[in-house]
Amino acid sequence: MTEGPGVVPGEIVDESPLPDDRALAHAARTDRDAFAQLYRRHADRVYRYLLVRLADQHLAQDATAQTFLVALERLATYRGEGEFVSWLLGIARHKAADVLRARRASLPLEAAVAVESPQPRPDQVVETRLRLDEVGRALRSIAPERAEALALRVIGGLSAAEAGVVMGKSEAAVKMLVSRAVRDLRARLAVSSEDEA
Amino acid sequence: MSQEPAMFDQPSPDELDTLIGARLRGTGDLPDAAIRPDGALALALLDAAEKSRLDTAYSATLEERLRAAWRPQPRVSRSILRIPLPTWTRRPRALAAAILLVLALLGALLAVPQTRAAIAALLHIGSVTIIPTAPTLGANEPTPLPSILDLAGQTTLADAQRHTPFHIRLPNYPADLGAPQYVFAQDMDGKAVVLVWVDPQHPDRARLALNELSSDIYVYKFAPQVVQETQVHGQRALWTTGPYLLQIGSVSDQHNALRRLVTASHTLIWTEGNITYRLESDVSLEEAVHIAESLH
Numbered sequence: 001m002t003e004g005p006g007v008v009p010g011e012i013v014d015e016s017p018l019p020d021d022r023a024l025a026h027a028a029r030t031d032r033d034a035f036a037q038l039y040r041r042h043a044d045r046v047y048r049y050l051l052v053r054l055a056d057q058h059l060a061q062d063a064t065a066q067t068f069l070v071a072l073e074r075l076a077t078y079r080g081e082g083e084f085v086s087w088l089l090g091i092a093r094h095k096a097a098d099v100l101r102a103r104r105a106s107l108p109l110e111a112a113v114a115v116e117s118p119q120p121r122p123d124q125v126v127e128t129r130l131r132l133d134e135v136g137r138a139l140r141s142i143a144p145e146r147a148e149a150l151a152l153r154v155i156g157g158l159s160a161a162e163a164g165v166v167m168g169k170s171e172a173a174v175k176m177l178v179s180r181a182v183r184d185l186r187a188r189l190a191v192s193s194e195d196e197a
Numbered sequence: 198m199s200q201e202p203a204m205f206d207q208p209s210p211d212e213l214d215t216l217i218g219a220r221l222r223g224t225g226d227l228p229d230a231a232i233r234p235d236g237a238l239a240l241a242l243l244d245a246a247e248k249s250r251l252d253t254a255y256s257a258t259l260e261e262r263l264r265a266a267w268r269p270q271p272r273v274s275r276s277i278l279r280i281p282l283p284t285w286t287r288r289p290r291a292l293a294a295a296i297l298l299v300l301a302l303l304g305a306l307l308a309v310p311q312t313r314a315a316i317a318a319l320l321h322i323g324s325v326t327i328i329p330t331a332p333t334l335g336a337n338e339p340t341p342l343p344s345i346l347d348l349a350g351q352t353t354l355a356d357a358q359r360h361t362p363f364h365i366r367l368p369n370y371p372a373d374l375g376a377p378q379y380v381f382a383q384d385m386d387g388k389a390v391v392l393v394w395v396d397p398q399h400p401d402r403a404r405l406a407l408n409e410l411s412s413d414i415y416v417y418k419f420a421p422q423v424v425q426e427t428q429v430h431g432q433r434a435l436w437t438t439g440p441y442l443l444q445i446g447s448v449s450d451q452h453n454a455l456r457r458l459v460t461a462s463h464t465l466i467w468t469e470g471n472i473t474y475r476l477e478s479d480v481s482l483e484e485a486v487h488i489a490e491s492l493h
Binding site: 029030032036043052064066072075077098131132154172182183185186 | 207208209210211213214217218221234235238239241242243244245246249250251252255256259260262263264266267269270351352353356359
């Protein structure tokens with residue numbers, strides 16, 4: 001089952017029972033409001049995933065829009081066999097891949113070198129909160145599968161099993177990839193306890 | 198004996214996953230893994246994720262855009278292999294018998310060298326091979342829209358173009374045609390595109406359906422009633438009349454073929470470069486050629 005992010009402190013929680021995603025997705029085929037509700041429910045999660053994958057707010061916004069437009073057009077192909085948000089993040093994953101492919105093709109070498117070298121100083125990392133675009137830049141320097149697993153599991157909030165379905169991996173493989181991604185990222189961001197000390 | 202976790206021992210993949218799950222669910226107490234460096238970083242990432250939100254104004258604009266783009270959805274089958282066929286094809290025995298009959302007739306025809314040569318000479322154009330066997334099907338009538346729309350891979354024209362290695366061409370005749378209402382990028386190596394224009398007088402029917410197929414796609418048409426040679430831009434083209442059984446597949450993936458009964462009155466088939474075009478419609482041959490020659 002998908003593990004959504006916890007409630008933000010201070011946020012008003014509507015305790016009335018909400019239709020689940022599957023019911024909304026089914027209704028959204030004939031009900032515009034149902035799709036809008038799905039959008040509001042998942043827009044932030046899709047955006048976060050795309051922000052950490054693309055490391056650019058504007059690219060992430062565009063890709064979020066494209067993801068939902070494609071979801072809207074392909075809604076009838078979602079048959080409720082998995083979590084709706086997994087299906088949505090599957091679309092987002094393809095959008096991110098398109099953007100990254102295009103960026104690789106168009107970036108001059110010097111720009112590529114520049115984006116591959118984020119490495120904030122350890123003291124900067126400690127003193128400031130992590131930002132997803134920073135994390136995304138750091139993720140570019142680790143193995144793509146590890147970065148993807150971390151983005152889907154930690155940032156996208158899918159369970160390891162759901163992320164496995166999106167990636168075509170087992171649940172155990174996703175856990176391993178996430179574990180290694182965090183380790184790699186920690187080295188990359190230089191936030192080890194040794195550094196803090 | 199309980200033991201305090203060592204500060205620099207890293208959580209196992211399972212422990213880290215449990216920690217992430219606990220944090221995502223918002224459960225109170227976090228496992229010991231939270232105080233180890235990898236666990237702490239995972240929590241910092243979750244915290245950063247939670248604080249990252251789509252800009253409010255952008256989000257509102259996007260919602261408006263989505264609302265404007267929303268249309269009632271046709272039912273689309275999960276797989277191109279599950280495209281609904283007429284009732285007789287849904288009965289396994291009847292379908293098997295029909296396919297065996299078609300293959301037997303085809304085999305018999307191809308066993309005769311002259312026939313084989315004639316078929317090869319006459320009934321092959323681009324990716325399309327027309328096989329003159331004759332399943333018994335219903336009366337001629339325009340292709341009902343669901344049979345065309347019940348395809349996998351529905352997308353936008355722009356998205357289809359991004360995933361298609363050739364330029365998707367659109368007719369600019371008739372002048373009122375505009376952009377297709379439905380676009381399918383078929384998942385047969387991503388090299389087949391189906392564009393559908395709805396008949397404004399009969400929203401349940403297709404006015405035109407244009408297939409654009411790369412050379413990696415093969416098409417077999419079983420037993421169209423009429424095959425007539427014609428020309429598009431002075432090049433050989435074929436004009437067929439339904440009903441017939443259509444099979445489309447990828448040369449590299451013979452097992453995942455699409456089979457569909459086409460009851461369209463007419464189909465014009467021609468090639469330009471490495472692309473094969475199929476135009477399904479109920480317009481006259483002259484009109485179809487005019488449309489074909491208007492592709493840009």
